[in-house]
Amino acid sequence: MSVFSETVDWLTDSTHWSGDDGIPHRLIEHVGYTAETVAIASVIAIPLGLWIGHTGRFRTLAVALTGAMRALPTLGLLTGIVLFTGIGLTPALIALVVLAIPPLLAGAYSGLESVDRQTIDAARAIGMTEWQILTKVEIPLALSLIVGGVRSATLQVVATATVAAFVSLGGLGRYIIDGQAVRDYPQMAAGSVVVVALALVLDGIFAGLQRLALRSRPSLVPTSA
Amino acid sequence: MTWLFDNFDYVWSLTVRHVWLSAVPIVLGFVIALPIGWYANRHPRLRGTLLSAGSILYTIPSLPLFVIIPGIVGLGILSPLNVVIALTIYAVAIMVRSASDAFGSVSPAVLDSASAAGFSPVQRAFRVELPLAGPVLLAGLRVVSVSTVSLVSVGSLIGVNSLGSLFTDGYNRNFMTEIVIGVGATVVVALFFDLVLVVLGRVLLPWASASRPVRSTVTPMMSFAQHLRGGRV
Numbered sequence: 517m518s519v520f521s522e523t524v525d526w527l528t529d530s531t532h533w534s535g536d537d538g539i540p541h542r543l544i545e546h547v548g549y550t551a552e553t554v555a556i557a558s559v560i561a562i563p564l565g566l567w568i569g570h571t572g573r574f575r576t577l578a579v580a581l582t583g584a585m586r587a588l589p590t591l592g593l594l595t596g597i598v599l600f601t602g603i604g605l606t607p608a609l610i611a612l613v614v615l616a617i618p619p620l621l622a623g624a625y626s627g628l629e630s631v632d633r634q635t636i637d638a639a640r641a642i643g644m645t646e647w648q649i650l651t652k653v654e655i656p657l658a659l660s661l662i663v664g665g666v667r668s669a670t671l672q673v674v675a676t677a678t679v680a681a682f683v684s685l686g687g688l689g690r691y692i693i694d695g696q697a698v699r700d701y702p703q704m705a706a707g708s709v710v711v712v713a714l715a716l717v718l719d720g721i722f723a724g725l726q727r728l729a730l731r732s733r734p735s736l737v738p739t740s741a
Numbered sequence: 742m743t744w745l746f747d748n749f750d751y752v753w754s755l756t757v758r759h760v761w762l763s764a765v766p767i768v769l770g771f772v773i774a775l776p777i778g779w780y781a782n783r784h785p786r787l788r789g790t791l792l793s794a795g796s797i798l799y800t801i802p803s804l805p806l807f808v809i810i811p812g813i814v815g816l817g818i819l820s821p822l823n824v825v826i827a828l829t830i831y832a833v834a835i836m837v838r839s840a841s842d843a844f845g846s847v848s849p850a851v852l853d854s855a856s857a858a859g860f861s862p863v864q865r866a867f868r869v870e871l872p873l874a875g876p877v878l879l880a881g882l883r884v885v886s887v888s889t890v891s892l893v894s895v896g897s898l899i900g901v902n903s904l905g906s907l908f909t910d911g912y913n914r915n916f917m918t919e920i921v922i923g924v925g926a927t928v929v930v931a932l933f934f935d936l937v938l939v940v941l942g943r944v945l946l947p948w949a950s951a952s953r954p955v956r957s958t959v960t961p962m963m964s965f966a967q968h969l970r971g972g973r974v
Contacts, residue, residue, distance in 0.1 A: 519812045587887050587931045589894040592924040599920060675802030682898055683912065692808055698946055705812050708805030711893060719800045740820040 522711065539710060546687035546714065549680075550673045553609055557616035557669060562662065569658070570650050578625055583593025584620040590615060590676055597682040605732040614691070615676050616669040623665015627658030644705075655684040661730040667722035673716050688714070744918050752907070752926060756764035759903040759930055762893045763824050763951050767886050767934070770832020775878075777833070778840020788841060795834040803827065831892065832885045839881020843874035876949040879942045886934040892928060905932070945966070 526532060532540055568578050586730025594611045602606035632655050639653045655662070689706025694700075745752060781788040806827045811818045814826065827954050855869040894905025907923030910916075942949060 519815075523812065528806065541754065587928050588893065588924060589908070589927045591894045591897070591903065591908045592920055592927060595908045596917070596920045599912060599915065599917050618790065671800060671802075677803070678802055678804050679895060679898065682909065692804060693898070701812070701818060704808045704818075708808040710803040712801050712809070715800050715802055717795075738785045 517700065520703070522650040523705040526702040527709065533537055542686065542688050542690060542707075543710065543714065544709075546674070546677055546689075547669075549609065549612065549677045549687055550670060550718075553612040553618075553673050553677075554616055554666065554670050556617060557613045557620055557665065560613075560622035561617045562624045562665075565621040566650065569625035569628025570646070570654060573599065575625065577599070578621060582622045585615075585618040591679055591682075594676065594680055594683055594717060605685065608680045608683050611675050611683075613678065616673050619668040620665045620671060623662050623668065623698070624658075627665070628654050628660030631657045644723075653678055658732060659732070660726050661724045663722065663729045667719065667726065670718055670722065671715055678711050744916075745922055752922065755902060755904050756926055759890070759905075760933075762821060762824055762828075762896070762901070762933065763886070763890045763930065766828035766832050767812070767882070767889050769829045770836050770879075770885060770889075773829070774833045774836030774840050778837045779844050779870075780846035781837065781841040790969060792841065792900075794869050795837045797832040798830055801829070803892050805933070806818060806830070807896060807901075819900045821901045822898070823899070824859055824893065824901045828885050828889050828892055835885050835888070837882055839884070840874070840878060841873060843877035843881065844870060846877050847873045860934075872953050874948065875946040877940060879946065879949075883935055883938050885912055886929050886938060890927060890931040891936060895921070911934055 527539075531538075545668040559609065565578070565648060570576055581667060593615065594608070597611040597614065635653060635657070636649060639649045642650065677687050678689035678692065681687060681693040688711045689709050692704045692709075695703035695707065777791065781791045807823055808818070809827050810816070810823045814823075816822055852865065852869065852874065855865045860869060893903045894908060897903055897905030897909045904923050904927050907926070909921050911919030911923065920922065
């Protein structure tokens with residue numbers, strides 16, 4: 517009850533809405549880290565995933581790697597990578613890129629795998645080149661799952677960037693880590709509420725994009741998806 | 742390595758705590774999600790609502806959830822119960838979908854013949870539906886267990902000790918060995934849970950491993966869906 521009102525008070529206090537430690541600045545930082553790391557990870561992982569999905573090469577390795585990554589505790593990876601590469605902004609961002617890669621990779625290769633083999637054979641039979649098959653058949657049909665990979669990577673990074681406040685990254689996680697240090701629960705709760713809101717909004721946006729990708733499919737054949 | 746031998750008691754006590762903090766949410770999540778999933782499978786209209794509710798819950802990042810729960814439930818911020826409750830919520834969120842899929846995978850013809858053979862609805866649910874849903878339930882449970890074991894360590898940031906304490910402590914002391922041992926021990930715990938589940942599956946569902954269906958087009962989709970549901974911080 518009082519905890520709740522204290523949190524609301526914290527959130528509505530105008531001093532918490534300006535300056536470098538204000539909510540708008542922390543929010544922009546958080547979104548910035550997320551956008552930057554997901555973009556870098558996408559450039560690495562999506563082409564690789566498309567190549568794996570198209571050729572079927574190294575598929576087993578990719579499945580095993582993305583599966584194994586799940587078993588690794590993110591906090592361990594984060595602290596390990598940062599300690600290994602040196603404390604500061606860049607090592608934390610490198611760790612976030614590493615953590616964003618598995619869902620993106622999985623989205624790309626399993627997206628292509630979800631495309632009906634007969635459709636691809638038909639495309640090949642009418643004389644499409646491999647490049648045309650990839651860009652005009654496979655990617656459009658798999659787009660929804662590829663976007664799904666970006667969605668999952670984005671949420672992963674939003675969550676991990678919060679944790680990364682522990683390894684001195686900025687962003688919304690600062691409220692939780694700094695609040696914890698001085699036993700200021702309202703600050704921790706308020707920061708948490710903002711992170712949750714950010715995650716839900718981003719998830720909603722990506723859900724919309726996925727639906728859009730599904731609707732723009734070349735044909736509306738019912739699939740198992 | 743010497744560090745591990747010198748501090749074996751400490752690492753072992755953290756490992757035991759980690760196992761407890763993981764086991765309770767996994768078991769609770771399964772027990773809570775089972776009836777919900779069964780019900781969802783029966784009522785297609787509710788199914789959509791329940792599954793989206795689950796996926797929204799799963800969208801919430803863990804550290805903020807650990808922080809918010811004591812405010813709602815009224816526990817102290819340092820109570821390990823916060824972590825247990827949060828991880829149970831995630832487990833239920835993942836498991837409801839798995840359970841619903843699992844019961845959906847049971848052939849309606851088999852259920853009809855069970856009714857025709859004189860099974861009461863309750864008998865049918867427990868003696869026909871549940872065992873036949875077993876393999877898919879097990880697959881879901883394995884995903885839940887891996888993600889739960891990995892998430893427990895985040896609790897160390899709000900003072901709930903587990904193997905995650907090796908990460909925070911190792912980082913604060915600039916001591917890589919401790920972090921590496923923490924990662925290794927967490928993986929061992931995750932493998933231990935997975936092994937227990939697989940053995941349980943072999944014992945309780947001996948027919949499941951006998952006839953493996955040939956790889957179908959659904960498999961990559963499922964592996965991806967499972968991936969989406971696993972591996973969140």
